[in-house]
Amino acid sequence: xxxxxxxxxxxxxxxxxxxxxxxxxxxxxxxxxxxxxxxxxxxxxxxxxxxxxxxxxxxxxxxxxxxxxxxxxxxxxxxxxxxxxxxxxxxxxxxxxxxxxxxxxxxxxxxxxxxx
Amino acid sequence: xxxxxxxxxxxxxxxxxxxxxxxxxxxxxxxxxxxxxxxxxxxxxxxxxxxxxxxxxxxxxxxxxxxxxxxxxxxxxxxxxxxxxxxxxxxxxxxxxxxxxxxxxxxxxxxxxxxx
Numbered sequence: 001x002x003x004x005x006x007x008x009x010x011x012x013x014x015x016x017x018x019x020x021x022x023x024x025x026x027x028x029x030x031x032x033x034x035x036x037x038x039x040x041x042x043x044x045x046x047x048x049x050x051x052x053x054x055x056x057x058x059x060x061x062x063x064x065x066x067x068x069x070x071x072x073x074x075x076x077x078x079x080x081x082x083x084x085x086x087x088x089x090x091x092x093x094x095x096x097x098x099x100x101x102x103x104x105x106x107x108x109x110x111x112x113x114x115x116x
Numbered sequence: 117x118x119x120x121x122x123x124x125x126x127x128x129x130x131x132x133x134x135x136x137x138x139x140x141x142x143x144x145x146x147x148x149x150x151x152x153x154x155x156x157x158x159x160x161x162x163x164x165x166x167x168x169x170x171x172x173x174x175x176x177x178x179x180x181x182x183x184x185x186x187x188x189x190x191x192x193x194x195x196x197x198x199x200x201x202x203x204x205x206x207x208x209x210x211x212x213x214x215x216x217x218x219x220x221x222x223x224x225x226x227x228x229x230x231x232x
Binding site: 031033035037041042043044045048050058090092094103104105106107109110112 | 149151153158159160161163166168207211217219220221222223224225
């Protein structure tokens with residue numbers, strides 16, 4: 001498995017501002033994923049981030065709203081831009097572990113975002 | 117697109133008894149992976165068990181086992197000897213067989229209550 005940390009763990013933000021969420025992994029991984037979990041809902045994939053290339057976004061998510069950086073094999077950031085109350089969610093980072101567990105995704109602890 | 121359906125929003129079981137959570141999925145792929153994740157109130161996503169579609173044998177992990185019916189596209193989770201620590205949201209998830217680049221598609225989740 002992989003040990004994944006996220007910063008911040010939670011934040012309260014004002015409408016119209018932006019927040020950058022950091023995801024750090026304790027080992028090098030090829031793919032990193034960002035998910036959103038709206039209140040009382042399931043997880044929805046926002047985008048997939050491969051080091052050295054542009055992130056791939058799922059339907060309904062756009063780069064202008066959720067820009068992603070992936071500067072190296074252990075780190076990624078997700079920015080939630082021009083926030084509105086509808087962006088209040090838990091944002092989770094996940095990675096695919098290497099070796100014999102290449103097909104299992106492990107998750108960070110999540111960032112709870114509240115937009116006022 | 118793949119879909120995952122969990123038809124039980126909430127389940128309740130007495131401590132030490134057995135409970136089964138249901139999950140069905142829809143896919144046109146022949147190679148894929150299925151997962152059950154647990155999310156306690158701490159919101160950390162914890163992998164419970166995984167199943168490779170090409171394996172006929174049902175996966176087991178201690179008190180957790182699955183009933184994988186590929187033809188019926190069914191993937192239920194059985195928890196034996198339920199414990200208070202099992203109380204959580206349980207999510208069924210699907211991942212295609214296209215290597216490590218695919219994200220997960222989640223069901224809506226089942227809230228499991230353990231009665232002492």
